[in-house]
Amino acid sequence: xxxxxxxxxxxxxAGAAVIAVMAKPLVAGRVKTRLAATIGADEALAVYRRLLxxxxxxxxxxxxxxxxxxxxxxxxxxxxxxxxxxxxxxLEQRGETLAERLAAVFADLFAAGAESVVALNSDSPAIPGxxxxxxxxxxxxxxxxxxxALDGGYYAVGVDRQTWLAHQGALRHLIxxxxxxxxxxxxWTLAEASRAxxxxxxxxxxxxxxEAADLPVLARLTTDAGxxxxxxxxxxxxxxxxxxxxxxxxxxxxxxxxGSACRHCYNRANPWEPDELTTAEWRRAIDDCAVLGAxxxxxxxxxxxxxxxxxxxxxxxxxxxxxxxxxxxxxxxxAALAAELAAAGHGRLRPLVSIDGPEEIHDELRAPGNHAxxxxxxxNLLAVGLEPVANAVLLxxxxxxxxxxxxxxxxxxxxxxxLILPHQRGGLAADLDLVPSxxxxxxxxxxxxxxxxxxxxxxxxxxxxxxxxxxxxDFCTAGCxxxxxxxxxxxxxxxxxxxxxxxxxxxxxRDRLDDIWRSSPGLRLLRAARARDRAECAAxxxxxxxxxxxxMQAHYAARVRDLPGGPGAPFPYCDxxxxxxxxxxxxxxxxxxxxxSARLPGAGGGQAAAGGADYALFDxx
Numbered sequence: 005x006x007x008x009x010x011x012x013x014x015x016x017x018a019g020a021a022v023i024a025v026m027a028k029p030l031v032a033g034r035v036k037t038r039l040a041a042t043i044g045a046d047e048a049l050a051v052y053r054r055l056l057x058x059x060x061x062x063x064x065x066x067x068x069x070x071x072x073x074x075x076x077x078x079x080x081x082x083x084x085x086x087x088x089x090x091x092x093x094x095l096e097q098r099g100e101t102l103a104e105r106l107a108a109v110f111a112d113l114f115a116a117g118a119e120s121v122v123a124l125n126s127d128s129p130a131i132p133g134x135x136x137x138x139x140x141x142x143x144x145x146x147x148x149x150x151x152x153a154l155d156g157g158y159y160a161v162g163v164d165r166q167t168w169l170a171h172q173g174a175l176r177h178l179i180x181x182x183x184x185x186x187x188x189x190x191x192w193t194l195a196e197a198s199r200a201x202x203x204x205x206x207x208x209x210x211x212x213x214x215e216a217a218d219l220p221v222l223a224r225l226t227t228d229a230g231x232x233x234x235x236x237x238x239x240x241x242x243x244x245x246x247x248x249x250x251x252x253x254x255x256x257x258x259x260x261x262x263g264s265a266c267r268h269c270y271n272r273a274n275p276w277e278p279d280e281l282t283t284a285e286w287r288r289a290i291d292d293c294a295v296l297g298a299x300x301x302x303x304x305x306x307x308x309x310x311x312x313x314x315x316x317x318x319x320x321x322x323x324x325x326x327x328x329x330x331x332x333x334x335x336x337x338x339a340a341l342a343a344e345l346a347a348a349g350h351g352r353l354r355p356l357v358s359i360d361g362p363e364e365i366h367d368e369l370r371a372p373g374n375h376a377x378x379x380x381x382x383x384n385l386l387a388v389g390l391e392p393v394a395n396a397v398l399l400x401x402x403x404x405x406x407x408x409x410x411x412x413x414x415x416x417x418x419x420x421x422x423l424i425l426p427h428q429r430g431g432l433a434a435d436l437d438l439v440p441s442x443x444x445x446x447x448x449x450x451x452x453x454x455x456x457x458x459x460x461x462x463x464x465x466x467x468x469x470x471x472x473x474x475x476x477x478d479f480c481t482a483g484c485x486x487x488x489x490x491x492x493x494x495x496x497x498x499x500x501x502x503x504x505x506x507x508x509x510x511x512x513x514r515d516r517l518d519d520i521w522r523s524s525p526g527l528r529l530l531r532a533a534r535a536r537d538r539a540e541c542a543a544x545x546x547x548x549x550x551x552x553x554x555x556m557q558a559h560y561a562a563r564v565r566d567l568p569g570g571p572g573a574p575f576p577y578c579d580x581x582x583x584x585x586x587x588x589x590x591x592x593x594x595x596x597x598x599x600x601s602a603r604l605p606g607a608g609g610g611q612a613a614a615g616g617a618d619y620a621l622f623d624x625x
Contacts, residue, residue: 017093018117020070021140023063024095024109025124026102027056029078030086036127042216051222055213057086058130064089065133069140070118074109106161107179114168122149122162127212129225131159132525135207142205145170148178148197151207152506154570156187156563159210167202174200188566208526209506209570217537217572224532250297251521252485255499258286258317259306259491264334266370268397268438271306272430274503280491283313285512287320289489292517294325304332304499306491309341315348322352332356332395337381339388346388355385355392356422361405362412369401379416386417393420393464400440403448407455414459421456423449423465425577427500429560436564442579449584469549469584473592477551479571483509483530487521495520497530498556530555533571540574546585553581 028035030053032045040048063071074095075085085094095112097105106123113121122139124131131151139149143164151160161179168175178196183189197204213222260276262269281289290301301321308314308331321329329352337345337355345353360366363375385392394413396402413421426432426439440448449463456463480486483497490502493512501507509527510520521527535541535552544550552575559569561576575581 017070017072017113019119020117021068021120021122021143022070022072022113022118023066023122023124023136023140024072024074024113025056025059025063025126026097026106026109027073027075027085027126028052029076030056030084031078034078036214038214039216043219051213051219052126053086055129056126059124059126059128060086060088060092062130062133062136063124064091066136066140072109072113074105074123076105102184103180103182107176110163110168110175110179114165118165120162120164121168122160124151125153125159125212127214128153128159128210129213129222131210132208135160135210135525138207142207143167146201147203147205148175148193149205149207150190150193152190152209153212154209154572155212155214155568156191156566157185157189157212158193159212160207161193171200171202174202178202186566187562187568191563191566206505208508209529210525211529211570217539220534220537221529221532221572224534225528250485251293251487252298252481253300253302254290254293254298254486255302255304255488255502256286256289256317257305257488257490257499257502258303258308258311258314260503261310262305262307262334263310264307264371264374266431267435268369268399268426268431270427270430270432270500271503273433274430274490276306277492281489281493281512283316285493286313286317289493289512289517290317290320290325292512293487294327296518296521298327300328300330302330302332302499305334307334309333309335309337315344318345318348318353319350322348322350326350326352328352328354330354330356332358333381334358336377337384339384342381342384342388342390345385346390349390353390355390357382357385357392357394357418358396359394359409359413360396360399360402362408365401365405369399382416382418391420392418393422394418395422395424397424397426398440398445398448399426399438400444401438403440403444406448406452410452410455410459410461414461419460420462420464421452423452423463425554425557425580427557427560428564428576429500429504433560433564442577442581445577445580446583449580466588469588470592472549472551472585473588476548478535479533479552479555482556483527495524497527500556500560530571535571537572538574540578544582546582546589549585549589550581553577 030049032049035052036048039051071091072093072095073085073088074097075083076097077083095109098108099105109123110121120140120143135151139151139160139162142149143162145164145166147167149162150158153159163175178193178200183192194204211218211221259280260271260274318329321327329349331353357378359378360369366375367373382392396409410421428436428439432438453463488496488499488502489512494508495510495512496502496507497509507526509524533555535547538552541547541552554575555571558571558573558575562573563569567573
């Protein structure tokens with residue numbers, strides 16, 4: 005197994021769970037070649053050494069596991085390895101390619117008696133210990149564990165002995181035929197595992213350091229100041245939302261149950277399971293959020309109206325805590341239910357009605373008869389004093405009907421319309437023809453605004469976007485002032501990521517919310533991101549206004565195309581957003597020039613910025 009003097013220690017692997025770190029020789033020019041092309045071979049070697057040593061140190065903190073350092077020998081048989089303690093068994097990698105060497109590491113460790121093996125890359129900053137523990141604990145027969153990386157690859161892959169012996173051919177194919185070094189690696193592996201009848205379990209997302217663009221995030225992850233929010237936006241801070249400013253808004257995915265089958269539903273990929281949080285658990289979660297400073301809650305799903313305790317939970321937010329709530333829903337709201345919601349809302353509830361166009365367009369996207377049910381629900385809500393905000397997703401079929409929708413909404417008494425950019429997750433991931441170009445969106449918006457100006461209807465995105473001009477932005481406030489909780493107690497930075505294991509920040513059935521908020525590795529990774537880390541944002545004149553827009557939309561739009569994801573992925577609707585903000589900036593400059601005392605109201609943006617009288621203004625969902 006090993007050519008080193010550690011060979012005798014391989015006996016300690018019998019029956020052990022093994023963490024194996026894949027290491028390259030510490031030789032300039034042999035590591036981080038893409039990075040070296042930018043910063044030089046010596047500096048790239050220094051970066052790699054720090055990454056490797058931090059990975060070894062994290063692995064050593066794990067108890068109850070054996071440790072293996074799988075190294076690539078240098079020419080001539082030299083073994084320039086980093087310092088490592090007596091727990092480590094050295095294992096020489098065999099094979100020409102990374103895929104061949106990785107497969108051989110599994111084969112050699114199982115031949116030495118290992119009960120399970122998790123192989124780690126050495127290209128990541130200290131992989132969180134809780135991720136390593138999850139990787140070991142989640143291994144089971146018929147299962148492959150994968151740790152997804154931002155670049156579309158994986159930082160960890162693991163199987164147990166039983167799975168290896170029963171599926172060795174499929175697993176070797178899974179490794180040896182994999183498109184290593186490409187952004188398609190993770191999605192390819194997931195698909196091939198499914199074809200082989202293997203269950204693929206994903207860990208939370210983490211960072212690979214391969215390009216110069218990864219270095220700023222690496223630097224912030226390894227310093228406290230970069231994550232607390234102590235510098236100006238111009239220096240790269242997430243300026244609109246530091247952790248110290250407290251939690252502001254929480255999205256409660258109270259159920260995945262839904263009676264609709266909307267073609268573009270981002271939540272479609274999330275199945276319903278019976279073990280949802282109980283009423284008592286949701287009440288405790290709301291209490292914990294309030295303690296951390298939350299002032300508003302959004303109820304959504306699935307369809308929250310399918311929870312029998314919805315009004316009780318609304319009452320707990322608006323009555324017990326005196327906080328504000330918004331409610332997305334899909335089921336029809338009768339007059340009786342509208343009255344119950346009004347009573348539970350205590351004047352602090354804003355219903356959010358999904359309507360994607362006139363009847364023909366809307367029903368084709370959602371379901372026959374759904375449009376009529378929405379119009380009836382609007383009437384019943386208005387009758388009890390609840391003023392709904394209408395929400396329309398900017399899909400290709402939606403755009404031609406926006407002006408007709410505006411007139412229809414005014415006719416039934418709705419005064420606010422909010423436009424939502426498509427989330428390329430769930431239903432849309434399999435139906436990308438529904439996603440329009442930025443030019444199509446821009447034309448639709450201009451036609452809508454022209455008509456809305458003649459009506460008693462506000463397109464509230466415009467007010468929200470204008471608010472952003474008053475203070476520089478740097479991404480949204482997800483994970484910095486906002487959180488989401490799914491039906492089973494998992495916590496996420498952004499509501500659109502709910503149900504995606506790559507973005508789980510914690511679990512309320514296992515972790516305290518304040519611990520998740522302050523120390524979750526997933527939240528730390530997001531908080532380390534800056535819009536200006538993207539080359540296209542750094543050179544853009546409207547970046548202070550748009551803030552790089554939605555990192556989640558960027559991530560899913562990239563991953564559905566097998567491109568590197570995470571906050572560094574390019575925003576997919578830049579050709580829509582950039583001209584909008586350029587026009588708003590010109591408008592503002594003209595107003596300021598006309599009157600030195602003119603000011604646009606409000607503070608900086610993000611989806612939790614709106615408050616008080618403008619509570620319905622938001623940029624998200």
